[in-house]
Amino acid sequence: MKMAGARIVLECLKRQGVDLIFGLPGGAVLPIYDALYDFEGLRHILVRQEAAAGHAAEGYARTSGRVGVCLVTSGPAATNLVTALQDAMMDSIPIVAFTGQVPTHLIGNDAFQEADNVGITRPCTKHNFLVKDGKDLGPIIREAFHIASTGRPGPVHVDLPKDVLVKEWDLVWPAQVHMRSYNPNYDGHPGQIKRAAKLLARAKKPVLYVGGGVISADASAELRELAEMAQIPLTQTLMGLGSFPMEHPLSLDMLGMHGSYYANMAVHHSDVLVAVGARFDDRVTGRVDAFAPHAEIIHIDIDPSSISKNIKVDVPIVGDCRRVLVKLVEALREELREEPAPAIREGRRQWAAQIAEWKRDFPFRYEWSDDVVKPQHVVQEISNATGGEAFIVTGVGQHQMWAAQYYKFKHPRMWCTSGGLGTMGYGLPTAMGVQAANPGKLVINIDGDGSFQMNSQELATCFTEGLPVKTVIINNSGHGMVRQWQRIIYKERYCAIDLPGVPDWVRLAEAYGCVGLRVTKPSEVVPAIEKMISTPAPVVLDVCVDKDECVFPMVPAGGANTDMILEPPTREVRDKAAKSQTGF
């Protein structure tokens, strides 16, 4: 049966199991919106700016484990979407983005609202397609979802010229996807897994360093089995948070630039480091030649190009971390059948004692004040109030780091943050997508006053679509993270960081039909959080915090992780920083 290309697109989405799309219409995609008018079984959420559609799709994808979908028109809409595509690219989030395009015969003509969409999105997607022929619609959409969700996940973009959407075609829906050029490798090499098990069995100071790949692979249970069986202390990257419960005795919390003292020390002194679904980002490694200098490194990753990219590894294992962890647990159990040598047992005992000492002596800490709200305290209270059971989303900046440090994550897929790209404005739209994917659940967007302003228009979407996202603005009247760098590295030459006074967040929230709350004193924090949680509507809770607060520990860019500073630096340290090009 022939049908319009636009209808084919919707039929394909349905067959693909999509029930929700985020979008914003315009000329080139009007045929799709026309087909949507009486199409059953597909919810459309109308956002206020296209990047928000992309971020919402990311939030949907990360928390549901399914592919997020967004749909926008040609030209300016497609270019608005680019930030979200690159964001998903950097953080390996599976989304499929559809854009409209001018009719095929006008492509290249500088037609109205024309942009070279696929040219623009090529470097910021895992793959992209321009559909020039309607009979390819089904196969391309099938492949798009397949590519987005398999191997190392990522964004895929499909560009749809208007004439392809208008003309009638036969719906072609391949039973299976077969691509000779794309076959991700899921099973790790057995020989390498065995080597890894042997190394671990005789390690005296092992550490697990786990990242976003564990979340993508849904490998938390397997990870926990490995950690507990071999009693290996475990640290998580920003993207990996939630893959292992923070309150577990083996947890070392986050590592890296703003990671815990004990995680960075443990990694530095480890003799065997197992990286699972983590990519040795420079925010994690600090100066690469000083990263885990004594360790033999095992790296489990599905993407061969992640391996030995920044840090050379000893035992590379290309594969899906869930499958590899299952095998690794088996192999290690085999190795551990024999009682470890006394020297190893003693080494492990000392290692555990050393880590306990670091944890005891250098926890995350801040100074309490009775007068001014400390931002860390706000996150702690959110953590207490929710028992680690809320979905947490953030903007980018200091508040993001405090959320990572002080929220006690319990479960995977309940944390969304922009790690790789560091996209301010990510918070609210992503939280919207999370809320849409998890109706009835508590979704809290811990945002910055700067970041929130980059997409606050989405309060309108929250209101009209019935998405009761709770936003807590950690309001330090400025670009706190930038201020922190200017304070520590640029000799307090503060420049372009103040965001004083406006807008009035409470009135802004109310103007959008949402509930606005404000807190200025420490004693008001807990009641306000409780009120926010018990309010059924979308809420903006404006918490005015101490703007002098800095995120510590901090590894200055270019420094080794052991150079981390734990409190505002002395003059001597600052002078040293000012002299070097990278900060230290």
Next chain:
Amino acid sequence: MQNGNEPRKHTIAVLVENKFGVLSRVAGLFSARGYNIESMSVGETLDPSISRMTLVVRGDEFVIEQATKQLHKLIDVIKVTDLTDESHVERELVLIRVNAEPSNRAEILRTADIFRARVVDVTPVSFVLEATGDEGKLEALIELLRPMGIQELVRTGKVAIARGPKTRVRRVEAPRKPRVADDPRVVGFAD
């Protein structure tokens, strides 16, 4: 990344889906990562749905290893082979328009003969020569013709094929250094 080896030229054969945009995906990959392509040539293979690219890229082992992996990561790339340390034949074709005054016509023809270059166009004042060969030979020819006055020169870029009876695809070996990937799968070939 700790640089292990001296940069050198690598000849890399890449089989790709013969689809819209593939060329810019490959070119874009190199420019986005700051790698230099010295030459690139593309053509259909026996199977018209597959094209073969020959890339000449300069880099140390780590750059080449990462470039190879990134190439393979492109969805439309079917196979990547580094021919550099494999026994292989490399050829390039050059067309040269050279001044041909009565005084040097004979010498040009003699030079062409030595290099087995062919004259493919003749006018009273110029020749167009066609020559194929490896890089060294073509460079030598060009140097000899330069004093006569080369007006225009066009090169195809290198093409290369492995020697021997069968099509062999050498998997890219990781550099021999401590702490180095030695799992052949690290390159992750599709087949």
